[in-house]
Amino acid sequence: MGIGYVVDRSLGTDKHVFSILGPHLGHYYGDIIIVFKKEIMFHPDANFSIQAGTSFGPSGNAYKHRPWLKDPGNADKRVTNFHNSKLHCSIPRYEYAAATELMALTGKNKQSMDVTLTDIVDRWMNVDSHEVFEGHLPQLIPLDYIEYVFMPKNLFQSLTPEAQQSAKGAFKDSLIITNHDIDLNLIKPDSKIPLDATRQPYQKFVLDKLFKKIEQRLNEPQITHGIVVTIPASKFEELIVLPITISQSNTLYCLDKAQTSNNPELTYIYWQAMNGDMMLIISNEEISPDKDQSNLQCLIxxxxxxxxxxxxxxxxxxxxxxxxxxYQHETNVHTNQFKAKSNVFYRGCNTDDFFTFCLKINHKTGEVILSHAGPNGIYNHERIQYRFGKSEIDLSRIDFIYVSAGNQDVPIRNLMI
Structure with a gap:
């Protein structure tokens, strides 16, 4: 966590768990290495920056390492620059932006974008970890998002029997006790751990494992797209905002099309959810429960x-x-106040797996349709549809997307616009 450093507080990164999106050579952070599954980067609260967020602080290192950025010379504007530079793995084209930055950083000294993947890896392996992709993860991460936990043998043996048992119970097969003995005497409070001769073989072992995993992933089909999150049960009192709006999604869509409109006629939102009891909300402005929002309009x-x-x-x-x-869900259910409804929406569906839903919004006619997609759409043709008048809600203005859950946690994945 970004704790105790004033720059992290100003950037808001003190609310995240820090990581490196890729091989981590910051040996001075400790000898226990946690590797997360890639799905964590599709969480709405996860993002990454090209370099450490603190490089946008007083040091101004972001502008020194990346001279194509213009230093505004103002602390608040630097914070804005940082937030504008963050990337999210669920947003289309993020990989193009990330790759372009890597190429520019690698070829900066020779002022050329003509670089190879080997050149990029060589640079990554020889710069400080603050100069590579910094991941900002959610504050609370379920243990099943952890892929590996690496720990040298004698460090693990130095733990109490209770701690060893707890680690084995929590991480199970993900816990890898390597056959390395490191110099434990170098671990001292408030001091950085050097990469001494006992730690170099351990670091190489972990890096070799990671590079093999990366190569394996390159040859595997990508089954995760869009946003992935487990929505916590909150009786619809807590809303999770998604990292992309309808208008932003349309802008990205227009980049691939020769003739498009700034005002889309149709929007399709697809997502997969387990068990149900969830809500998808689209509003015309950001929802702030503590404020008086007399102009707020929501499609629920x-x-x-x-x-x-x-x-x-x-x-x-x-x-x-x-x-x-x-927030009126319970009242609406009690009074049966719905624009359109169905209590046979699941009939004929396979209820033992993720459901795939489709929400179709016609911004011009005001028609909204909720239906099943995927295999369940073959057997279940139930559609919940309603045509909203502009006096009810102006669908041409809705933009911000939220998700929320009722009485149970709801895993969702592959949410795409």
Whole structure:
């Protein structure tokens, strides 16, 4: 965590877990190395910057290492520069921006973008870890997002028996105790650990493992696209804002099309969810519960919890489309106040896997349709649809997307616009 450093507080990175998106050579941070699964980078609260966020602080190193950035010479504007430079792996074309930066950094000294992947890797392996991709992860990360935990043998043995047992129980097969003995006497409070002769073989072992994993990933099909998050149960009191808006998504879409409009006629939102009891909200402005938002308009799409399959009587709560406030869910259910609803939305579906949903929005006619996509769409043709008048909600102005969950945690993945 970015704790105790004033620059991190000004940047907001003190609310994240720091990491390196790629091989981490910052040996001075310690000898226990945690490797996360790539899916963590698709979480709405995750992002990465080309270099350490603190390089936008008083040192101004971001502008020294990347001279194509213009230093505004003002602390607040530098913070703005940092936030504008962050990338998110669920946003289309992020990889082009990241690759361009890597090429520019690698070829900077010879003032050429003509660099190879080997050149990029060589630079990465020879610069300080503050000069490579810095990942900013969510504050709370479930253990199943951890791929590996590397620990030298004698460091693990120095732990108490209780701590060893806890580590084995928590990380299971992800815990890798390497056959290395490091100099434990160099571990001292408030001091950086040097890369001494005992640590060099350990670092090489971990890096070799990581590079093999990267090469393996390059040859595997990519099954994760869009946003991935487990929405915590909150009875719809907590909303998670997604890192891209409808208008931003349309701008990215227009980059690939010769003739497009700044005002899209149709928007499709696809996502996969487990179990249901979740809400997708699209608003015309950022939702701030503590403020008086008299002009706030929200399109609300609620997907009910999947029906039980262990009882003889089929019962399914209403899935619905609505406008109004997302915080009025319980009231709307009690009074049956919906614009459109269905209590057979899951009939005929395979309820043992992720459901794939599609929300179609016609910004011009005001028509909204919620339906199943994927395999369930073959057997279930139920559609929840309603045509909103502009006096109810102006669909041409809705932009910000939120997700929320009711009485249970809801994993969602592959949310794409």
């Amino acid at each position: 799409c609620y997907v009910a919890a999947k029906p039980s399959t262990v009882t003889e009587d089929y019962h399914e709560a209403y899935s619905y489309l609505n406008d109004g406030s997302p």
